[in-house]
Amino acid sequence: MSTAIAEVATDESTRTRRKWNAANLDLIITPTLALVLLVLAVFVWQYTEFDSTTERILEPASLARQMRQQITLSFWSTLLVVSVAVPLGILVTRRGAPKLKDALVTVLGLGQAVPAYGLIVLFFVWLGQGATTAVIALATFALLPVLRNTIVGLQQVDSSVIEAGKGMGMTALQRLRKIELPLAVPVIVAGVRTAAVINVGMAALAFLIGAGGLGETINAGLKLNRPTAIFIGAALVALVALAFDTAGALAQRYLRPRGV
Amino acid sequence: MDGLTSWWDFVSNRGDQVLTTVLETLTYVVTVTVAAGAVAITLGVVTRHRPFARDLSLAIASVFLTIPSLALFTIFIPLVGLGFAPSFIALFLYAILPILRNTTTGLAAVEPSVLESARGMGLTPTQVLLKVQLPLAWPVILAGVRVSALLTVGISAIATLVAGGGVGDFIKSGLARLPLPNSLESIWTGVILSLALALTIDIVLRGLGRLTARQPTRTV
Amino acid sequence: MTTAQIELRHVSKTYEGVEEPAVKDLSLSVEPGEILVLVGPSGCGKSTTLRLINRMIEPSEGTIVYEGEDVTTVDPNKLRRRIGYVIQQVGLFPHRTIAENIATVPELLKWPKAKVAERIDELLELVGMDPEVYRDRYPSELSGGQAQRVGVARALGADPDVLLMDEPFGAIDPITRDRLQNEFLRLQSTLRKTIVFVTHDIDEAVKMGDRIAILREGSQIAQLDKPEVILAEPADEFVENFLGSGAILKSLTLKRVRDIDLDPLVVLRDPVHRGQALTALAESGSGYAVLVDRDNRPVCWINERSLNSSSELAKAGREISVQLQPEDTLQDALSAMLQSSSGHAVVVDGTGRYQGCCTIESLAHFVVGMGNGGTSLETTGRSA
Incomplete structure (x- = not known):
């Protein structure tokens, strides 16, 4: 036993990535753009003379509320997407469900062609106004990337690895938990990241159905012809999206299983 | 069935408006795809031997897709005003990535042995590009163009919010008049026109792909 | 069962x-x-x-x-x-x-x-x-x-x-x-x-x-x-x-050197009387003899030319590049013969003492025997 826990000089250099890659660039460019936008927004806020209307639109308390709504809507819809799409993806990749899988991906793919703007309005007509409707509409629109990536992620696992697990007497559930899911995580997380960004974008339209969000500021700016307010609103929406995207990129990086 | 009849009545009474908005959306699709295609393909070609520049341009192009459409459509309003201009800029920025990504993948997918033999026969780098790489990468690039065109159809529905026209007009006016008569029909009209346009463009571009694809020559 | x-x-x-x-x-x-x-x-x-x-x-x-x-x-x-x-x-x-x-x-x-x-x-x-x-x-x-x-x-x-x-x-x-x-x-x-x-x-x-x-x-x-x-x-x-077609060659991997009859060849023990050695070589007709030292360990190949050379016999002889042991397979023996300057392969026991030589003739004899109902031959267990 004691020999088994002896210290090991690990060869770290073999594990660190030598080359920059798209993921690394992501983590530089996204925050850079966010910073530029932030600086611009602060600059505009500081050095523009607000008339009373602009001031009313950009009232800090309502901006804070809209920001909260924006984030909450995005968060809950992403959570809903994950809790529906991942189990569904697992289910349709099990043996005997290839037809169901193809049908599902096709239907959702077609659904993707429905403009987000139209979809959220149709959900409003169907379910009435409010945050719940918005969360459901958002989740529906963002379902495909997570579902597709779950399916792809599970299917790209080297079949000889699963075969080896089966040959050693792992049950189907053990193979799923210990082999397939861990190895699919990078691909699934990439899908969740995409979904989260889509959700932030669509949450900006939630104002259309009375669910708030930063779209309110942009809309008020448009209605009352106040370009400054429009800009501040748009910059804030973009910042939330960029923040979600960066969080996703970080998750992609740190949730990747070691050795892969 | 009632819904369908009343929807059909709605559409047939507004032939002019349908035509106008469809043309507006089509204008976006054509101008955006052409402009983004020109920029993205050039960028892909120029950076084909410079991996850092290539990955940098890919990363920048993809960060645009991260920005919510409402934000990107409106953020340029202080500079360019309402209407076509801000919508075009936003759609253009969105449309770059799919074409750029497919151009770089398509060019990179050309087998090194093919390039080697082309160079071995004395083709200049430009000739290799024009006669070997681009023709071989073309199906992939065209697929990227198709994705961008479909993306433009879907997202351009929102142009109506910045007075940019297009089939989204029907959705906006329908929503504004809810629950008055014809409001639901109006929303559905916008959605259905958008879907129909996407479907048509998809078919047309797939057909174009098949027409321009080189048939493998047979030597029997 | x-x-x-x-x-x-x-x-x-x-x-x-x-x-x-x-x-x-x-x-x-x-x-x-x-x-x-x-x-x-x-x-x-x-x-x-x-x-x-x-x-x-x-x-x-x-x-x-x-x-x-x-x-x-x-x-x-x-x-x-x-x-x-x-x-x-x-x-x-x-x-x-x-x-x-x-x-x-x-x-x-x-x-x-x-x-x-x-x-x-x-x-x-x-x-x-x-x-x-x-x-x-x-x-x-x-x-x-x-x-x-x-x-x-x-x-x-x-x-x-x-x-x-x-x-x-x-x-x-x-x-x-x-x-x-x-x-x-x-x-x-x-x-x-x-x-x-x-x-x-x-x-x-x-x-x-x-x-x-x-x-x-x-x-x-x-x-x-x-x-x-x-x-x-x-x-x-x-x-x-x-x-x-290579069935016979494959079978060589299954047999060991100890399974075949070794050719004793002419053995010369150091120090050697050159005249006697020449006679022995001429009588054997094989053209080569093995020079062994006092402990019966092979030193080198001796032929007529090396006996006529003026230098010390152990240096005049030709080098023995590979020595076989009884546990080696016949395929090893074949490749040793092909590498050897004399066309024979020296076999030594575990302590390096000379046992005999593996010659093409002995190998060929064995292979022919296998072709004619070689199952009668003892099969050897796999050595550890």
Whole structure:
């Protein structure tokens, strides 16, 4: 036993990535753009003379509320997407469900062609106004990337690895938990990241159905012809999206299983 | 069935408006795809031997897709005003990535042995590009163009919010008049026109792909 | 006899939508401690047969008996935990360390942690990998040969009595493959596992197998016997064709130098009287003599020219490049002869004392003997 826990000089250099890659660039460019936008927004806020209307639109308390709504809507819809799409993806990749899988991906793919703007309005007509409707509409629109990536992620696992697990007497559930899911995580997380960004974008339209969000500021700016307010609103929406995207990129990086 | 009849009545009474908005959306699709295609393909070609520049341009192009459409459509309003201009800029920025990504993948997918033999026969780098790489990468690039065109159809529905026209007009006016008569029909009209346009463009571009694809020559 | 480790009784496998069964009414028994090689052309059903044993493929008909117990309907996962399984692609879990990979079955069997850790190191050492170095590495850091060693270690994880190996060395370069085969045989000489080994390579089959089953389409046994018997007496044209033209050369790997009659040749002991030596050489007619030292160790080859040379005899002679030992195979002997300046190969015992020479004539005599019903010759056990 004691020999088994002896210290090991690990060869770290073999594990660190030598080359920059798209993921690394992501983590530089996204925050850079966010910073530029932030600086611009602060600059505009500081050095523009607000008339009373602009001031009313950009009232800090309502901006804070809209920001909260924006984030909450995005968060809950992403959570809903994950809790529906991942189990569904697992289910349709099990043996005997290839037809169901193809049908599902096709239907959702077609659904993707429905403009987000139209979809959220149709959900409003169907379910009435409010945050719940918005969360459901958002989740529906963002379902495909997570579902597709779950399916792809599970299917790209080297079949000889699963075969080896089966040959050693792992049950189907053990193979799923210990082999397939861990190895699919990078691909699934990439899908969740995409979904989260889509959700932030669509949450900006939630104002259309009375669910708030930063779209309110942009809309008020448009209605009352106040370009400054429009800009501040748009910059804030973009910042939330960029923040979600960066969080996703970080998750992609740190949730990747070691050795892969 | 009632819904369908009343929807059909709605559409047939507004032939002019349908035509106008469809043309507006089509204008976006054509101008955006052409402009983004020109920029993205050039960028892909120029950076084909410079991996850092290539990955940098890919990363920048993809960060645009991260920005919510409402934000990107409106953020340029202080500079360019309402209407076509801000919508075009936003759609253009969105449309770059799919074409750029497919151009770089398509060019990179050309087998090194093919390039080697082309160079071995004395083709200049430009000739290799024009006669070997681009023709071989073309199906992939065209697929990227198709994705961008479909993306433009879907997202351009929102142009109506910045007075940019297009089939989204029907959705906006329908929503504004809810629950008055014809409001639901109006929303559905916008959605259905958008879907129909996407479907048509998809078919047309797939057909174009098949027409321009080189048939493998047979030597029997 | 019910001593068989594994028995397939009238097993068939028919895939849905395929008329011809992949395995047709196969009966086969594997004895404890032997390596049984299933070999045959691609598509003959040899892999399917192997996978029927641990029920990776369920049989359509027939019974599978494991250690005297009918396992055709038991929980396949429990069965598989008792049988080691090695595949060509290895299939190491890329997200788990080497240690975690090897621990797979022990963990499934809920061994205590300390015992698992001990077992991991034991197995890594067994397959010739330093536990300190490799325990915490990931599979992506291994070469193909190393990966398959870990694959074998993982299959041995819970010390199963049986190993099923599906072309385990098939994806590995020839030189590494040869080394892995030798290492594995050495391992097996101490482990004495019951092994069913699938390959499409007849050379590998001859090298690895205690018994070989040559299979034709539908996993029909064309011949099942010891390799030397199959090589000497192919049952039919199919087997003959499958063995190919090199059957006699292959059989050389099965026989040892000690199995043939050595030619004593002319031996000269230092110091030598040149005149006597010349006479002895002329009488023998072979052209070469072996010079040995006082302890009877071979020094060099002597021919007429070296005897006429003025320098010291031990330096004038020709160098003996390779010395054979009685345990070496006849193939080794052949290659030693081809390298030797004299055309003969010197054989020494374990302490380096001269035993005699292997000559082309003695080898040819032996080969001819094998062709004419060579089964009468004693077969030699695999040396450790």
